Amino acid sequence: MRGLLPIPFLLAACGKAEPPFTKELSTAGTVEVTARLEEIRGELPRKKLYDYVYVLKYKVLRVQRGKVEGDEILVGHYNPLKPRSAARDKFVKDVCGNLDRFEPGHVHRMALAEPLDGFYMGGIIDKYFQEKGTRYWAICTDRARE
Numbered sequence: 001m002r003g004l005l006p007i008p009f010l011l012a013a014c015g016k017a018e019p020p021f022t023k024e025l026s027t028a029g030t031v032e033v034t035a036r037l038e039e040i041r042g043e044l045p046r047k048k049l050y051d052y053v054y055v056l057k058y059k060v061l062r063v064q065r066g067k068v069e070g071d072e073i074l075v076g077h078y079n080p081l082k083p084r085s086a087a088r089d090k091f092v093k094d095v096c097g098n099l100d101r102f103e104p105g106h107v108h109r110m111a112l113a114e115p116l117d118g119f120y121m122g123g124i125i126d127k128y129f130q131e132k133g134t135r136y137w138a139i140c141t142d143r144a145r146e
Contacts, residue, residue: 020098021098021109021142021144022096022097022098022140022142024096024111024139024140025097025109025110025111025140025142026064026065026111027111028094028096028111028113028139028140029066029111029112029113029137029139029140030066030112030113030114031063031065031066031067031068031111031112031113031114031136032063032064032065032066032109032110032111032112033058033060033061033062033063033064033066033068033073033109033110033112034060034061034062034064034107034108034109034110034144034146035058035059035060035061035073035075035107035108035110036058036059036061036105036106036107036108036146037056037057037058037102037103037104037105037106037107037108038057038058038059038072038104039056039057039104040054040056040102040104041056041057041127041128042125042127044080044081044102045081045125046081050122050123051078051079051089051091051092051122051123052078052079052122052123052124052125053076053077053078053116053120053122053123053124053125053137054076054077054080054125055074055075055076055116055124055125055126055127055128055135056074056075056076056077056080056102057072057073057074057128058072058073058074058075058108059071059072060072060073061107061146064109066112068134068136069133069134070133073133073134073136074126074128074131074133074134074135074136075110075112075135075136075137075138076116076120076124076126076135076136076137076138077102077138077141078092078095078120078138079095080102083099083100083101084096084097084098084099084100084140084141084142085097085098091122092120094139095138095139095140096139096140097110097140097141097142098142098143099141099142099143100143106143107143107144107145107146108141108142108143108144109141109142109143109144110138110139110140110141110142111138111139111140112136112137112138112139113136113137113139114134114135114136114137115134115135115136115137116135116136116137117135118137119137120137
């Protein structure tokens with residue numbers, strides 16, 4: 001049986017495959033990055049009183065296109081308690097992705113635009129308001145591997 005790979009090897013290799021990315025990821029916005037979610041400062045509001053953007057802190061691992069300031073960035077996500085595939089609504093039509101939930105330590109591949117307040121004029125919860133720097137608008141957010 002020369003030339004065949006053992007089944008355990010094939011199963012291990014399957015677990016390391018990159019998930020399929022959302023097609024808008026490589027074309028939306030002006031920046032595309034792979035970054036690790038470092039922190040969700042505070043708690044995401046659980047009561048659905050209004051639509052909002054919540055700013056999260058990321059460590060940039062790779063820049064696929066465009067340019068970002070430094071290796072830590074602040075990214076605003078629209079209605080972050082919803083899976084990205086369900087976050088799009090009549091007010092915000094350009095949100096997409098395969099990410100189901102935000103969890104520190106997870107790696108995301110994102111299509112971003114800047115500045116955040118140029119793309120969203122509703123409620124923005126920014127617990128990093130004392131930190132200088134650009135706030136990016138997350139258009140497309142997919143789960144990724146390092």
